[in-house]
Amino acid sequence: MSHRIAVVGAGVIGLSIAHELAAAGSDVTVLTDAEPLETTSAVAGAVWFPYAAEHSPAVDAMLGASLRRFRAVADDPDAGVDIRSGIIIERTPTPDRAWTAWAEASPADPSELPAGATGMRTRVPLATMSQYLPWLQAQCEALGAxxxxxxxxxxxxxxRDFDTAVVAAGARGGELLGDDDTVVPIRGQVVRVANPGFWEFRIDDDAPGGLAYVLPRRDCLVLGGTHEAGQTSLEPDPEIEAAIIERCTALVPAIAGQPILSRAVGLRPGRERLRIEEVPGRALRVIAAYGHGGSGMTLSWGTAERVTSLVSPR
Ligand SMILES: Cc1cc2nc3c(=O)[nH]c(=O)nc-3n(C[C@H](O)[C@H](O)[C@H](O)COP(=O)(O)OP(=O)(O)OC[C@H]3O[C@@H](n4cnc5c(N)ncnc54)[C@H](O)[C@@H]3O)c2cc1C
Known part of the structure; x- marks a missing residue:
């Protein structure tokens, strides 16, 4: 009988893991209390770029692995992943450019930057999650999951029914395992507006007034955002929304007056360190895979490869 694996969670982490395990020949069942499009992952922008997650050599290797896989996925037009050009705006004297080890980048033209800022222009994958998550689910199912x-x-x-469980339950992973109270939900609010024809991204983590980003999905421009550690309200706040639109319009003036299509809030699974490890002392083999903070899409394929290598030696 093949190895029966339960993956708890159908966000970008659970589905990517399910895909890799099914591709490796395991009998995979994803258990989820929400549809993929109802998860935090569906709220994500979702651009390949490290943000609010562990920074270490092990995680850095996963950044590279994910980037490589997303570039291949982008070859399938149905996947909803595009390689987009854009600018990472920097407002500190010594910006962290570790990510340029994986993604080619060059200094942005000063005429495209806010006064006083520096920035790097790069080309990285950006997923239209409303398309990518259903595509990923279909890929999993085609592999037998x-x-x-x-x-x-x-x-x-x-x-009772499985040999191994992989817990990819996002912000609820620690609570579900019952041995980890270090996960902190980090509230992120976005507003989606009609795209006036702007197909680049802008990310300005240290904008005056807070985080600001403009991410062109295929169906809208995602404007963000917030980073509210410990806040769990899923209701979009109109004042926060107005401030987000103001910050993003300062970055891309063409946004002004664009119709609002929808709004959303997600809780990033904040954790000082990513938890990808075997959990000892359980009734079956259990592997934890959560704590990706603001980088779940960015680290998804790297996570899936690492979990698969933990599971496979058996
Ligand atoms: C506004 C915003 C913007 C973001 N932008 C980006 C970005 O541009 N790039 C990027 O890389 N990341 C981004 N992120 C972060 C990213 O969304 C998260 O890191 C990612 O979604 C985490 O994925 P996950 O699969 O671990 O969790 P989730 O997507 O939350 O999925 C968890 C899954 O577990 C299931 N589950 C939980 N508990 C149980 C249970 N007890 N029983 C059954 N099922 C359960 C849920 O139903 C769900 O299916 C953003 C996040 C937010 C909020």
Missing amino acids: RIERRVVDDVDALA
């Missing part, structure tokens, strides 16, 4: 809508409240009870 099943997606089952179910609340999991006891990981050990999965031992």
Whole structure:
């Protein structure tokens, strides 16, 4: 009998893991209490760029692995992943450019930058999550994985039907495993507006007044954002939204007056360190895979490859 694996979670992390495990020949069932398009992952911008997640050699290697995979995925027009050009705006004297080890970048033209800022122009993958997550789900299913809508409240009870459980439950991963209270939800609010024809991205982490980014999805421009550690309200706040639009319009004046298409809030799974490890002392083999903060899409394929290498030696 093949190795029966339950993956708890159908966000970008759970689905990417399910894909890799199914491709490696395992019998995979994804258990999720929300549809992929109802997850935090569906709220993400979602651009390949490290933000608010562990910074270490191990995680850096996963950045590179994910970038390589997303570049290949972008060859399939149905996947909803595009390689987009854009600018990372910098407002500190010694900006962290470690990411340029993987993505080619060159100094941005000063005429494209806010006064006093520097910046790097680069080309990286950007996923239209409303298209990418259903595509990824379909890829998993084509490889034989099943997606089952179910609340999991006891990981050990999965031992009845599975040999291994992978917990990819995002901001609820620690609570579900019951041995980790270090996950901090980081609230992120976005507003999606009609695209006036601007197909580049802008990311300005240290903009006056707060985080500002403009991300061209295929169906809208995603404007963000906020970084509110410990805040869990999923209601979009109109004052915050107005401030986001103001900051983003300062970056891309063509946004002014564009119709609002939708608004959303997500809770990033904040954790000082990414948790990808075997959890000892359980009724079945359990692997934790959560804590990606603001970099879940960015680290997704690297995470999936690492989890698969943890599972496969058996
Ligand atoms: C506004 C915003 C913008 C962002 N932009 C970017 C970006 O541009 N690039 C980037 O890389 N990242 C971005 N992120 C971060 C990214 O969204 C997260 O890191 C990522 O979604 C985490 O994915 P996940 O699969 O771990 O969690 P989630 O997407 O939250 O999925 C968790 C899954 O677990 C399931 N689950 C949880 N508990 C249980 C249970 N007990 N039983 C059954 N199922 C359960 C849920 O139903 C869900 O399916 C952004 C986040 C926000 C909020």
